[in-house]
Amino acid sequence: MTMTSQTPRELPHAEWGRVRQSRRTADRAMKIITTGFTFIAIFVLFWILGMLVVKGIGGLSAATFTAVTPGPGSEGGGLANAIVGSFVLTFLGIAIATPIGVLAGTWLAEYGRGKQLANLIRFINDILLSAPSILIGLFVYVILVEPFRGYSGWAGGVALGIIAIPVIVRTTEDMLNLVPAPLREAGAALGAPPSVVTTAVTWRAAKAGMVTGILLALARIAGETAPLLFTALNNNFWFSPTLVGGVSNLPVTIYQFASAPYENWQQLAWAGSLIITMSILLLSVAARRIVRGSK
Amino acid sequence: MTAVTDMTSAPSAPAIRKTPKATFDFVFRNASFLAALLVLVLLAGIMVSMVIGGWPAFREFGFGFITSSVWDTQNEQYGAWPAIVGTLATAMIALVIGVPLSLGIAIYLTQLAPPWFKGPVSTAIELLAAVPSIIYGMWGLFVFVPLFAQYVQVPLSNIVEGMPLIGTVLYARSPSGLGIFTAGMILAFMIIPFIASITRDMLEQIPSVLRESAYGIGATTWEVVRHVLVPQAGVAIIGAIMLGLGRALGETMAVTFVVGNANRLSASILDPGSTIASRIANEFNEAMGLQLNALIALGCILFFVTFIVLVIARLLVSRVKRY
Numbered sequence: 001m002t003m004t005s006q007t008p009r010e011l012p013h014a015e016w017g018r019v020r021q022s023r024r025t026a027d028r029a030m031k032i033i034t035t036g037f038t039f040i041a042i043f044v045l046f047w048i049l050g051m052l053v054v055k056g057i058g059g060l061s062a063a064t065f066t067a068v069t070p071g072p073g074s075e076g077g078g079l080a081n082a083i084v085g086s087f088v089l090t091f092l093g094i095a096i097a098t099p100i101g102v103l104a105g106t107w108l109a110e111y112g113r114g115k116q117l118a119n120l121i122r123f124i125n126d127i128l129l130s131a132p133s134i135l136i137g138l139f140v141y142v143i144l145v146e147p148f149r150g151y152s153g154w155a156g157g158v159a160l161g162i163i164a165i166p167v168i169v170r171t172t173e174d175m176l177n178l179v180p181a182p183l184r185e186a187g188a189a190l191g192a193p194p195s196v197v198t199t200a201v202t203w204r205a206a207k208a209g210m211v212t213g214i215l216l217a218l219a220r221i222a223g224e225t226a227p228l229l230f231t232a233l234n235n236n237f238w239f240s241p242t243l244v245g246g247v248s249n250l251p252v253t254i255y256q257f258a259s260a261p262y263e264n265w266q267q268l269a270w271a272g273s274l275i276i277t278m279s280i281l282l283l284s285v286a287a288r289r290i291v292r293g294s295k
Numbered sequence: 296m297t298a299v300t301d302m303t304s305a306p307s308a309p310a311i312r313k314t315p316k317a318t319f320d321f322v323f324r325n326a327s328f329l330a331a332l333l334v335l336v337l338l339a340g341i342m343v344s345m346v347i348g349g350w351p352a353f354r355e356f357g358f359g360f361i362t363s364s365v366w367d368t369q370n371e372q373y374g375a376w377p378a379i380v381g382t383l384a385t386a387m388i389a390l391v392i393g394v395p396l397s398l399g400i401a402i403y404l405t406q407l408a409p410p411w412f413k414g415p416v417s418t419a420i421e422l423l424a425a426v427p428s429i430i431y432g433m434w435g436l437f438v439f440v441p442l443f444a445q446y447v448q449v450p451l452s453n454i455v456e457g458m459p460l461i462g463t464v465l466y467a468r469s470p471s472g473l474g475i476f477t478a479g480m481i482l483a484f485m486i487i488p489f490i491a492s493i494t495r496d497m498l499e500q501i502p503s504v505l506r507e508s509a510y511g512i513g514a515t516t517w518e519v520v521r522h523v524l525v526p527q528a529g530v531a532i533i534g535a536i537m538l539g540l541g542r543a544l545g546e547t548m549a550v551t552f553v554v555g556n557a558n559r560l561s562a563s564i565l566d567p568g569s570t571i572a573s574r575i576a577n578e579f580n581e582a583m584g585l586q587l588n589a590l591i592a593l594g595c596i597l598f599f600v601t602f603i604v605l606v607i608a609r610l611l612v613s614r615v616k617r618y
Binding site (some may be wrong): 023026027029030031033034035036037038040041042044045047048051052055082097099100103104106107108110111112115118120121123124125126127128130131132133134135136139141142155162165166167169193194195196198199221222223224226229230233251254255258259261269270275276277280281284285288 | 299317319320322323324326328329330331332333334335338340341344345347348378395396400402404406407408413416418419420421422423425426427428429430431432433434436437438485487491506512513514515517520538541542544545546547548552559575576579580591594598600601602605606610
C-alpha cells in the first residue's frame with residue numbers, strides 16, 4: 001500500500017504519473033515543433049511587412065502621388081497615373097462583378113435549393129474561386145484583346161471582374177443562408193412575391209455580410225498582376241479617358257520597375273509595394289471586423 | 296398570390312400600398328438565374344478559349360508538344376516538357392515544405408494556443424493569404440535569394456560536388472539563389488494560409504467528446520492528435536492539401552521573380568528553370584504567331600491539370616463536411 005501511493009511522488013514529473021518516457025518525449029516534441037512552425041509563419045509575415053516599410057518609406061513623398069511614372073533614364077517621377085489607373089480598374093472589376101455575383105449567389109440561396117443544377121453551379125464556382133488568375137488573363141486576351149486588336153482598361157476590368165465574381169457568389173450565398181427562414185415566411189405572409197421578399201427582407205438582413213464579401217473581393221483583385229499583363233498592360237503616361245490602349249496600374253508598374261536598372265524606378269516600385277500591400281491588408285482587416293460585428 | 300393582386304387592383308380598395316408587379320418578379324428571378332448560369336459559362340468559356348487558342352500548336356507538334364524539351368523561337372519549335380516538369384517540381388517542393396508547416400499551425404491553433412493568442416495568430420495567418428503574389432516575388436528576389444545563395448547554395452554546392460545523385464540534384468551550376476527550389480520555397484509560404492485555415496476549421500468541427508474520451512483514457516496531446524483528430528479529419532486534410540496544390544501549380548508572379556526563367560531542363564533543383572505560368576508571363580507580350588498559340592497551349596495544359604486537382608480537392612473537402 002505505502003509503496004504504490006509513494007511511487008508517483010518520487011517521479012520527477014508528478015503531473016505525468018507513470019507515463020513512459022518515449023510518450024512524454026513525443027508529446028513534448030510535437031508541442032515544440034507546432035509552436036515553432038506557427039512562429040515561423042508569423043515571422044515571415046512580419047519579415048515581409050518590415051521589408052516593405054524599410055525599403056518603401058524612403059520612396060514615399062508628395063511627388064509619389066502627384067507625378068506620373070518616369071520614362072527610362074529620366075529623373076524623379078511618381079506613381080499618380082498608376083495609382084489612379086489601379087483604382088479605375090479595380091472599381092471597374094467590382095462594378096462588373098457585384099451585380100452578377102450578388103444575383104448568382106441569391107439564385108443559389110433562394111431559388112436553387114435542392115436543385116441539381118444549383119449543386120453543379122456551386123461546385124464550378126468553388127473551382128473558379130481557386131483557378132489560376134493567369135488563365136483568366138489569357139481568356140480575356142482571347143475574347144477581348146485579340147478581336148479588338150489592342151489592350152484596354154475594359155479588358156483589364158473584365159479580367160478582374162471574373163476573378164471577383166466567385167468570391168462574391170460564395171459569400172452572398174453563405175450570408176443569405178444564415179438569414180432565418182421565418183423572416184422570409186413573414187414577408188411572404190404579407191403577400192410579397194419572392195423578389196420583394198429577397199430584396200426588401202433577406203438582402204437587408206444579410207447586408208453586412210454581403211458588403212464584407214464585396215470588400216474581400218476588392219482586396220483579392222487589387223493586387224492581381226498576372227491577369228493585367230495581357231489585358232490592361234501598362235504605360236508611363238496618363239491613360240486615355242476611354243480606357244482604350246494600355247492603362248497604367250500599380251501591380252504591373254511594380255513588376256516592371258522592381259528589377260529595372262534605374263534607381264528611381266526601383267525606389268518607386270518599393271513605394272508602390274508599400275502602398276498596395278497596406279491598402280489590401282487594411283481592407284481585409286476591415287472586412288473581417290464587419291463580419292465579427294454583425295455576428 | 297393571384298388573390299392578393301386581384302384584391303389590390305380591385306377598384307374599391309384604396310391604393311395605399313404599392314402593388315407588387317409580376318414583371319419585376321419575373322425579371323428578378325430570371326436575371327439571377329442567368330447570373331448563376333454565367334458562372335458555368337465562364338468556366339466553359341475559359342476551357343474552350345484555351346483549346347481553340349492552343350489548337351494550332353497542338354496540331355503542329357501533336358503529342359510531341361508535351362514531351363519535347365525544345366523551346367526555340369527562331370525555328371518555331373516548341374515543347375512544353377521543361378515547363379511542365381518545372382511546374383510539378385516547384386509545386387511538389389511547396390507541398391513538402393508547406394504541408395508540415397500548415398498542419399503544425401492548425402494543430403497549434405486548435406489544441407495548444409492560449410485563447411487570447413488564438414485570434415491574433417489566426418488573423419496573421421490569414422493576412423499571409425492577403426499579401427499580393429507580386430510582393431512575395433519581391434521579398435523572394437531581393438531578400439530571400441541573396442541570403443539563400445550566400446548561406447545555403449554556395450556551401451551546399453561545395454559539399455555535394457562530385458557526389459553521386461546528391462551531387463546532381465543539389466549542385467548549383469551558378470549559385471545565384473534563383474531556381475526551382477527557391478520558387479517552391481516561396482510557394483510554400485503562399486499556400487500555408489489556405490491549407491492551415493481549412494485544416495483548422497476541420498479540426499474544430501470534430502466533436503469534443505472524441506477528444507475528451509481520448510484524454511480520459513490517458514492519451515497525451517500528441518496521441519490525441521495522431522490517433523483521434525487526424526484520422527477523423529483525414530480526407531478533408533488531403534482535400535485542403537490538394538487545394539494548396541492547385542494554388543501552387545498556377546501561381547505566376549512570385550514564381551516569375553525567383554525561378555530564373557531558364558528554358559532548359561536541369562537535373563538540379565537549385566538550378567534555374569521555368570514553370571508554365573512563368574513562361575506565359577515572360578513571353579506572352581512579345582509573342583506572335585505560333586509562339587502565341589504555343590503559350591496558350593501551355594495555358595490549356597495548366598488549365599486541365601489544375602482543374603483535375605481542384606475537382607478532387609473539392610470532392611474530398613465536401614465529402615467530410617456532410618457529417
